Amino acid sequence: MKLCKIYANGLFHNVEFSDGLNVIIGKISNRADSDKDTHNLGKSLLLEVIDFLLLKNIDNKNKYFLTKNSLFSEYKFFAEVKLNTGEYLVIRRDVKNNTKISFKLNKTKMDGFDTELSDWDEADLPMKKARNRLNEYFAFDILPNWPYRKSLDYFMRQQQDYVDVFKLSKFQGPHKDWKPMVFDLLGFNGELIKQKLELEEEYDALEKKITLLETENKVSSTDEDKVRGLLDIKIDEVQEVSAQINKFDFHQQDNEQKKYLIEELESQIKVANTQHYGVKHEILKVEQALMVEIDNINLEEIKTLYSEIQLFFPNELLTEFEKVIKFNRSITQERNIFLTENLTDLKAQSEQLDNSLKQLEDEKSSILSDLTDKDSYDKFKKYQMNLSKIEADVIVLEEKLLNISKMSQMQETLSHLSTSINQKIVELKSAIAEQKHKHLRKLFNEFTMDILNTPAVLSVRANKENNIEFEAEYQNKDNLVSTDLASGNTYKKILCAAFDVSLLQHYNENSFYKFVYHDGVLDTLDIRKKEKYIEFIRKLTKQYDVQYILTAIESEINQLQNAFSIQDDEVCLTLTDDSCEGKLFKQCF
Numbered sequence: 001m002k003l004c005k006i007y008a009n010g011l012f013h014n015v016e017f018s019d020g021l022n023v024i025i026g027k028i029s030n031r032a033d034s035d036k037d038t039h040n041l042g043k044s045l046l047l048e049v050i051d052f053l054l055l056k057n058i059d060n061k062n063k064y065f066l067t068k069n070s071l072f073s074e075y076k077f078f079a080e081v082k083l084n085t086g087e088y089l090v091i092r093r094d095v096k097n098n099t100k101i102s103f104k105l106n107k108t109k110m111d112g113f114d115t116e117l118s119d120w121d122e123a124d125l126p127m128k129k130a131r132n133r134l135n136e137y138f139a140f141d142i143l144p145n146w147p148y149r150k151s152l153d154y155f156m157r158q159q160q161d162y163v164d165v166f167k168l169s170k171f172q173g174p175h176k177d178w179k180p181m182v183f184d185l186l187g188f189n190g191e192l193i194k195q196k197l198e199l200e201e202e203y204d205a206l207e208k209k210i211t212l213l214e215t216e217n218k219v220s221s222t223d224e225d226k227v228r229g230l231l232d233i234k235i236d237e238v239q240e241v242s243a244q245i246n247k248f249d250f251h252q253q254d255n256e257q258k259k260y261l262i263e264e265l266e267s268q269i270k271v272a273n274t275q276h277y278g279v280k281h282e283i284l285k286v287e288q289a290l291m292v293e294i295d296n297i298n299l300e301e302i303k304t305l306y307s308e309i310q311l312f313f314p315n316e317l318l319t320e321f322e323k324v325i326k327f328n329r330s331i332t333q334e335r336n337i338f339l340t341e342n343l344t345d346l347k348a349q350s351e352q353l354d355n356s357l358k359q360l361e362d363e364k365s366s367i368l369s370d371l372t373d374k375d376s377y378d379k380f381k382k383y384q385m386n387l388s389k390i391e392a393d394v395i396v397l398e399e400k401l402l403n404i405s406k407m408s409q410m411q412e413t414l415s416h417l418s419t420s421i422n423q424k425i426v427e428l429k430s431a432i433a434e435q436k437h438k439h440l441r442k443l444f445n446e447f448t449m450d451i452l453n454t455p456a457v458l459s460v461r462a463n464k465e466n467n468i469e470f471e472a473e474y475q476n477k478d479n480l481v482s483t484d485l486a487s488g489n490t491y492k493k494i495l496c497a498a499f500d501v502s503l504l505q506h507y508n509e510n511s512f513y514k515f516v517y518h519d520g521v522l523d524t525l526d527i528r529k530k531e532k533y534i535e536f537i538r539k540l541t542k543q544y545d546v547q548y549i550l551t552a553i554e555s556e557i558n559q560l561q562n563a564f565s566i567q568d569d570e571v572c573l574t575l576t577d578d579s580c581e582g583k584l585f586k587q588c589f
Contacts, residue, residue, distance in 0.1 A: 001138050002515045002547045004080040004088065006050055007113040010072070011586040014113045015046065015573050017515075020541035021534075022549040023566050025557075027576040041575040042584020043551040044519050047158055049584075053079035053091055054152060055131050058098055066095050071589055078117075080110060084511040089137050090117065101130035103137070142512040145190075146181050154185075154500050155516045162493045162521075165472040175467070176201075182470055185503065186460060187436035193468055196424035203417045210410050216285055219400050221407035231397040234390055241387045245380065265364045266384075270391065272360060276353040277392050279346055281399075286343045290336060425466045432460050432468075440506045447498035448474065451532045456495060458502075472499060490524045497521050501540065501548075508544045515547035522552050530557065531564035 007014035015024075026041045048065065058064045066072045072095045079091045088109050092102040102120040125133060131147065138148050153161055153168045160169040171178040176197040180190030214220050219227065364384075441458045448456040455475040463469050472495045500516050507513075522530050537548050549572070557566055576582035 001084060001513055002082040003050065003517075003549070004082055004109060005078070005113060006046065006053065007078050007115070009076045009078075009115040010074065012075075013042075013573055013575070013584055013586065017547060017549060017572050018569070019545070019547055021537055021570045022547065022572040023557075023570050024549070024551040024573045025554050025566070025571055025575070026551065027554045027574060027578075027582075029576065029578050040583070041577060043575060044158060045584050046551075046573070047156055047517060047519050049077060050079065050517070051152075051156060052098075053077055053093055055091075055093070055101065055127065055134060055149070057127070064098075067098060069589060071587075076115065078113070078115065082109070082514075083137060084139065084514070091134070092117070092120070097124075099127045100124040101127065101134075103130075103133065105137070138511075140510075140512050142507050142510050143181065143184055146184065150178075150181050151185060151513075154503065155513045157496060157500065157516075157518050157521070159519055162489070162496050165492075165496050165499050166470040179468060179470075183460075183468065186440060186470075188431050188434075188460075192424060192428050192431060196421060196428065199417055199421045199424065203414060203421065206410055206414055206417070210407050210414075213403050213407055216288070217400050217403045219404060221404055221411050224401065224404045224408070227397055227400050227404060231394065231401065234394045234397060237390045238387065238394060241383055241390060245383045245387065265360055269357065269360050269364070269388065272353055272357050273388050273392060274395060276350065276357065277395055279350045279353060283343065283346045283350060286339050286346065290339050290343070425462065428466075428468060429462055432462070440502050443502040443505045444472070444498050447501055447536070448494060450536050451529055452491070452494060456498065458499065493521050493523075494525075501537075504546045505540070505544055508546070514545070515549065517549040519551045520553075521550055523556055525556075527559050531560055534560065534564045534566070 002019065003017045005014070005016050024043055024046065026043045045065070052064065052066060056064070058067055066075070075095045077093050077095070081089050081091070083089055088106045090104040090106065090110065092104075094100065102123045102125070104117060104120050122133065131149070135148050140148060143151055153170060158169070163169070166182050167178065174197070176194055179197070180192075180194040182190075183193050184190035210221065437458065437460065444458040445455055448454055452474075455477060457471075457473055457475055459471045459473075461469055461471065474491065474495075497518055500518070504513065504516060522533060525533070537550075540546065541548050552566075560566065575584060580586065580588040
């Protein structure tokens with residue numbers, strides 16, 4: 001898939017791309033009153049317009065630059081792309097109704113920039129359906145299990161995407177959301193990483209449940225025999241105290257009252273005591289839960305860290321962190337409201353049970369005081385209170401045994417999960433040993449050697465925790481030891497470009513992306529390296545029939561020698577600060 005045209009129905013520098021090298025140049029005037037700012041011409045903004053037309057999702061809470069500004073409310077944007085079938089697809093997306101997408105498929109490329117198209121093959125498709133449909137139009141046979149947008153940013157690198165060769169700025173979620181895709185992209189089976197990460201998530205969640213049960217019950221999964229021994233002791237105590245109580249022989253004429261006391265009151269007291277223990281136990285668990293605070297994120301500390309290590313802190317990453325913070329706060333508030341309401345209900349139940357027990361005990365005391373003398377009554381009462389306490393201990397120990405049984409089952413599941421995880425680790429290491437990325441790695445090294453005369457290695461490895469890591473490093477030519485060249489922003493860009501271009505070469509015979517757009521990749525690069533870069537790209541586009549788009553500041557490329565200088569037919573767009581008309585949207589905003 002290649003880009004043919006990007007245009008709009010309003011003030012906008014419509015762009016038509018050629019099949020080979022395309023350069024978007026930003027020119028700064030030499031006027032004395034010029035602020036010489038190359039960052040507001042629209043070079044990078046064009047990339048965002050293309051992203052918009054390739055159906056970037058617009059979050060209502062964090063609106064896109066087009067949807068934030070009322071200036072663009074009536075704009076309709078169009079993209080014409082060349083599909084790998086040789087057909088041409090026109091995509092329309094309006095700013096106002098940006099979730100409604102239209103498509104038109106043509107056998108040949110359109111003449112000019114037609115903004116009045118009406119005979120759409122598919123009009124006003126909802127976003128989800130439109131993305132699925134565009135996926136079908138592209139018909140990629142690379143990464144068939146991933147939507148086209150997952151890998152798109154490797155071929156449309158914005159400034160914030162040069163921080164890491166493999167981890168794009170949008171990959172801020174868990175590893176399972178992007179590492180399996182990268183593993184697939186390198187030629188391996190990404191499902192292996194996905195399965196391993198999911199097993200580890202399940203393992204961690206189960207381990208936390210066991211820890212919680214151990215904390216709440218003050219017992220570990222290995223204490224079963226000890227608890228059973230304690231339970232046996234308590235059961236013996238119940239029998240002993242019950243035998244003592246049974247020795248009491250009250251007057252014959254009071255048999256009816258004794259029967260009521262023994263069979264009714266004691267039964268009710270026992271039930272009430274059991275319920276009371278359960279409620280008290282629940283109150284304790286809720287109070288402990290309310291004391292637990294959900295970890296929060298300190299944005300200032302993160303910003304300071306990025307500043308200290310001199311890394312760019314992208315706004316999108318800040319936005320994602322803010323989302324996480326807001327989500328944590330929301331969850332915490334909802335959780336605490338529910339727990340507080342539950343605690344209030346439990347305390348009310350506890351108070352009601354307290355009152356019921358007191359009434360039952362008072363009634364029992366009244367009857368017993370009529371049945372026998374004071375000494376016998378006090379002794380009987382003491383036995384009964386002791387029995388109630390021991391029976392409550394029995395209930396606690398039985399519940400501990402039940403939870404130990406649960407924990408034992410969980411530990412057994414943990415053992416099976418651990419075995420499965422280890423098996424996946426073996427499979428992953430075995431897969432890496434197959435070197436399916438060998439050709440891609442060769443192309444990657446050729447790129448850096450041709451341009452920088454420095455070897456670079458693209459590698460995949462399992463770290464100490466057996467997590468898969470992707471690495472791209474420059475090597476010393478003499479001893480092939482890793483160097484710190486990539487720590488510089490300029491040379492890190494070259495590594496990113498090398499990876500993207502290598503993908504185009506490696507998958508050239510497949511149905512996949514046939515273009516790459518690099519924003520500012522040549523900025524601050526040595527002039528001789530720029531010449532090597534331009535020379536390499538020209539050969540690449542001809543040999544592999546791929547499209548290469550780059551943005552550059554005029555002052556960064558005007559020193560290129562004749563053989564390497566940018567030709568007129570390679571310049572697809574020139575933006576300037578001479579006037580507002582010279583900017584991408586032909587106006588200042």
